[in-house]
Amino acid sequence: MDLGNLPSNLKFQILSILGNKDDKGSKEITNEIEVNDKINLSDNIEEQFLKLFSRDSLLDLQEKGFIVVDNFLKDREIIDGIYEETLTLYQNGSVKQAGMNKSTEKWNDKMIRGDYMMWLNKDTLKDKMDSIPNISSLLKELEGVRSELDTVVKHFNSQKISTQLAVYPKGGRYVKHRDSFTGQGVNRRITMIYYYNKNWKKEDGGELRLYTNNKNSGNSNNENKYVDIEPIADRLLLFLSPFMEHEVLESHSEYRMAITTWIY
Numbered sequence: 207m208d209l210g211n212l213p214s215n216l217k218f219q220i221l222s223i224l225g226n227k228d229d230k231g232s233k234e235i236t237n238e239i240e241v242n243d244k245i246n247l248s249d250n251i252e253e254q255f256l257k258l259f260s261r262d263s264l265l266d267l268q269e270k271g272f273i274v275v276d277n278f279l280k281d282r283e284i285i286d287g288i289y290e291e292t293l294t295l296y297q298n299g300s301v302k303q304a305g306m307n308k309s310t311e312k313w314n315d316k317m318i319r320g321d322y323m324m325w326l327n328k329d330t331l332k333d334k335m336d337s338i339p340n341i342s343s344l345l346k347e348l349e350g351v352r353s354e355l356d357t358v359v360k361h362f363n364s365q366k367i368s369t370q371l372a373v374y375p376k377g378g379r380y381v382k383h384r385d386s387f388t389g390q391g392v393n394r395r396i397t398m399i400y401y402y403n404k405n406w407k408k409e410d411g412g413e414l415r416l417y418t419n420n421k422n423s424g425n426s427n428n429e430n431k432y433v434d435i436e437p438i439a440d441r442l443l444l445f446l447s448p449f450m451e452h453e454v455l456e457s458h459s460e461y462r463m464a465i466t467t468w469i470y
């Protein structure tokens with residue numbers, strides 16, 4: 207099925223069903239907040255707690271809608287370990303073809319998203335965590351990003367996170383979409399994608415095309431402007447989930463891997 211010809215609001219609705227299918231094991235949300243407003247990351251910040259972020263990077267995230275952090279883990283052994291553990295999970299069938307799920311309906315369409323995915327949820331993976339030590343250490347670092355945001359940006363007050371691991375086999379892509387929508391109650395606010403594709407080269411494709419029209423900043427630009435983010439090893443991309451449209455371009459490598467955490 208080609209969604210390209212559908213009006214964009216309809217396309218977004220379909221993709222939101224797909225994108226918002228959530229991990230069942232996540233904790234109950236106790237303290238609901240409305241995310242129908244702009245995301246403010248620069249007012250009343252506690253600068254003394256900044257470690258990973260700088261004041262400017264928080265401003266960039268708010269105004270440009272995204273930031274790229276290279277050399278996130280810096281440890282070659284861990285990065286290679288994450289790759290190997292992902293390959294094992296993929297080859298033993300733990301990583302399943304992604305599709306659209308809404309109650310009993312199931313709809314898989316490789317033209318829309320060609321990835322295989324699994325939720326990485328600490329509760330559901332309790333006894334498996336020991337077999338994926340390197341992925342576990344990445345998850346700790348990603349939790350650290352969340353806690354820095356909560357500590358530095360007093361009003362940020364994150365509600366939960368969820369994480370998925372995705373593998374795109376050759377030919378895989380994911381059409382243009384947003385990861386969440388404003389005005390729907392508790393929702394994804396920040397998308398963080400960690401890439402660990404060894405020796406990625408231009409011919410491998412699979413770049414993340416990020417449309418830079420960020421309505422969070424109040425200076426929206428041309429809808430069609432974009433940047434292509436190369437999914438190179440040890441790169442962490444952060445963007446504002448409700449404001450940034452993006453797509454995964456067709457991947458030509460054998461496996462294109464990513465671990466994505468959403469902060470709500």
Ligand SMILES: O=C(O)CCC(=O)C(=O)O
Nearest residue numbers: 380385399414454464466
């Ligand atoms: O892997 C990527 O670069 C992006 C994946 C994505 O957009 C998603 O899973 O919602």
Ligand SMILES: [Fe+2]
Nearest residue numbers: 383384385452
């Ligand atoms: Fe996405």
